[in-house]
Amino acid sequence: MHKSTFMFLSTIIAFSLILSACGSAATPAPAATQASGSTESLSGNISISGAFALYPMMTVWAQEFQKIHPDVQFDIQGGGAGKGMTDALAGAVDIGMVSRKIKPEEEAKGAYWITVAEDGVFPVISAQNPVAADITAKGINQDTFKKIFITGEIKTWGEVIGKPDVTDAIHVYTRSDSAGSADTWAQYVGGKAQADILATAIGVNGEPALVDTVAKDPLGISFSNLGGIFDITTGIVVQGTIVPPLDLNANGQVDAGEFFKNKNDASSAIASGKYPFPPARFENLVTNGKPTGLVLAFMQWILTDGQQLLEQAGYVKLTPDQQAESLAKLK
Numbered sequence: 306m307h308k309s310t311f312m313f314l315s316t317i318i319a320f321s322l323i324l325s326a327c328g329s330a331a332t333p334a335p336a337a338t339q340a341s342g343s344t345e346s347l348s349g350n351i352s353i354s355g356a357f358a359l360y361p362m363m364t365v366w367a368q369e370f371q372k373i374h375p376d377v378q379f380d381i382q383g384g385g386a387g388k389g390m391t392d393a394l395a396g397a398v399d400i401g402m403v404s405r406k407i408k409p410e411e412e413a414k415g416a417y418w419i420t421v422a423e424d425g426v427f428p429v430i431s432a433q434n435p436v437a438a439d440i441t442a443k444g445i446n447q448d449t450f451k452k453i454f455i456t457g458e459i460k461t462w463g464e465v466i467g468k469p470d471v472t473d474a475i476h477v478y479t480r481s482d483s484a485g486s487a488d489t490w491a492q493y494v495g496g497k498a499q500a501d502i503l504a505t506a507i508g509v510n511g512e513p514a515l516v517d518t519v520a521k522d523p524l525g526i527s528f529s530n531l532g533g534i535f536d537i538t539t540g541i542v543v544q545g546t547i548v549p550p551l552d553l554n555a556n557g558q559v560d561a562g563e564f565f566k567n568k569n570d571a572s573s574a575i576a577s578g579k580y581p582f583p584p585a586r587f588e589n590l591v592t593n594g595k596p597t598g599l600v601l602a603f604m605q606w607i608l609t610d611g612q613q614l615l616e617q618a619g620y621v622k623l624t625p626d627q628q629a630e631s632l633a634k635l636k
Contacts, residue, residue: 423620
């Protein structure tokens, strides 16, 4: 694992241990007194699990919420969007982080969700890729991604750049665990869900491990969320990787707004709508039934004061209409 990634994860783990506490939310208070700006003291425990994409932001939200309400304790775990949904529906956690669309069958089981942020999924290759220079000059269009990730028609890096003499095989990597990033990327490249990604793709558990694996394999290609591929501290692409330009208009060259060298470029493209949706996506929080008490207060705070923390962390905050829609669901 690269040094910057290791330091980031170490910090997050240490912080999670400090916040860690077991049990369900406690000390509910009337919703009217729990909205943004409330000075009422809250106490209790909130347990959260799920999407790696939202995990870094959730730790920031928890830390800031604790400054206002020091008697509130958090237990925050990653594990992927699938884990977040499963844990929330099973009552194993109070809140599940789910970085994909909520399915009708999940709603039928009691999943109650709100949208809290927007981010995106990006392709990633190793900086040691033998044709990296060609790729960064020409980009990769949507149809080529489809033939790499879904149909398997394109098998060599030479085929990607139009040089038949380059016969290096493409190593396709995907998530082995249920992941919102995999679902979102599959939808962009012509599939419907994670299961549509090439059956021969090599599965890796967890977002950090997936990025690290691709960085170490010169022939590898995969995808990662905004916070997984751009270093949370520096904002630049994680060491050893490249985000290949998306040739959005399929003209065989990289135009303005198609190459994202840092988190600011990427998040700005998402916010402006220049980055396609998908692989841009919404980040959601899920509870088993409509939230109440302490959990409700925390979610309302995320949608008000907590929104102001998104941009500095490299995420995209909701528009006023989106914010109002999510708040209305909590009333």
